[in-house]
Amino acid sequence: MTTPADNDHLTWASAPWTPIPGPNTAPIGWHKHLPYLAPTRGGTALHTLDIWLPSLLTTTSTLPSGPGTWLIYIHGGAWRDPAVTAASFTAAASRLLQRAATAAAGPTPLAGIASLNYRLSPHPGHPAPGDPARAAAHPDHIADVLAGLAFLQRAGAARGRYVLVGHSCGATLALQAVMHPRRWGVEAEVGKPAVVVGFNGLYDLAGFIRAPPEGWEGLVGPYEEFIRGAFGPEEAVWRAVCPATAEGVVLVQSREDTLVPSSQLESMRVYLEGWVGEVRTEVVEVEDAGDHDDMWGRGDKMAEVLWDVLLGV
Known part of the structure; x- marks a missing residue:
């Protein structure tokens, strides 16, 4: 009889490694690129992830x-844009791998990188009728x-200490992931990360709709549309759905962001200060990172922040 571990092994071995040229x-x-949930278990085209590894042995079928x-x-x-996927981390991943390859002698702080896809809510500008x-x-x-x-934990990537990173609503999801899974009606055993890093994150949805910061009132309509689409x-x-915390949280905001106000970061910082003695919180405001999606589109500032986090874990 095939066990879940056997299925994970077969899934991992089913996808070839592609070299990343230096x-x-x-x-x-x-x-x-591989699935983390098989179609026989309800997996869809977005139950997939991307894996990047430094220049280590990759000939085995298990996770190095x-x-x-x-x-x-x-x-x-x-929560809905089909143009933003797990592959959006490629630029930052490449920069991190380059830093790992050229780091000073000694063990690299980077063991590997994973980027998750997940099912999306309907987008009125990108209809996909019948697509689960x-x-x-x-x-x-x-x-x-x-x-x-x-899946990653069973494979060995999320065991022990790891860093969970999210951008925009991905930052919301990263912090939600450290809440108890039963809060979401999910039975899952997932170890908590050592640090959560949120880039240009959304942390107080209701607060933004109710009282947007001065100058941001024009985004209330678009925000409410996608919030209702995702959460009802x-x-x-x-x-x-407002996030909880991990051992350490790093909140990162681009000063040039025109889609998410810095008040989102500030409200989350104030919230975390209520967890005195339990959560280490660091706030990083990044200069010259560009607009909202430039953070991952360019990847340079994102990689810089994450490399510093890795060195401190």
């Missing part, structure tokens, strides 16, 4: 275990993230 002839790392800490990334896109991967409603998004984390019409639900 400035010289030798690759700086390796990449593969090198020194350092794993980074696991959750993309943004307002594009008809999600809360708590489908966080349930998928937890399923992806559980009840404000109580919007409040219930």
Whole structure:
């Protein structure tokens, strides 16, 4: 009889490694794209993830275990944008692999990188009738993230200390992932990360709709549309999905962001200060990072922040 471990092994072995070329002839790392939930268990086209590894042995069918800490990334896109996927972390991943390849002698702080896809809510500008991967409603998004984390944990990537990273609504999901899974009606055993890093994150949905910062009133309509699409019409639900905490939280905001106000970061910082003695909180405001999606589109500032986090884990 095939066991869950056997299924994970077969899934992992089913996807080949692709070398990531460096400035010289030798690759700086390796990449593969694979499902974390099989179609026979309800998996869709978005129950997938991307893996990047530094230049380590990748010939085995199991997950190579090198020194350092794993980074696991959750993309943004307002819970619904099909143009923003796990592959959006490619630029930052490449920069991190380059840093790992050129780091000073000694063990690299980076063991590997994973980036998760998850089912999306319907998008009026990108209709996809009949596609179960594009008809999600809360708590489908966080349930998928937890399923992806559980798969990685069984494979060895999310065991022990790891860093969970999210951009925009991915930052919301990253912090939701440290809440008890039963809060979302999910039975999953997922170890908590050592640090959660949120880039340009959404943390207080109801607060923004009720009282947007001065100058941001024009975004209330678009925000309410995608919030209702993901979470339904009840404000109580919007409040219930506000994130909790991990051991350490790093909140990062681009000063040039025109889609998410810095008040979102500030409200989360104030919230975390209520957990005195339990949560280490660091706030990083990044200069010259560009607009909201430039953070991952360019990847340079994102990689810089994450490398510093890895060195401190």
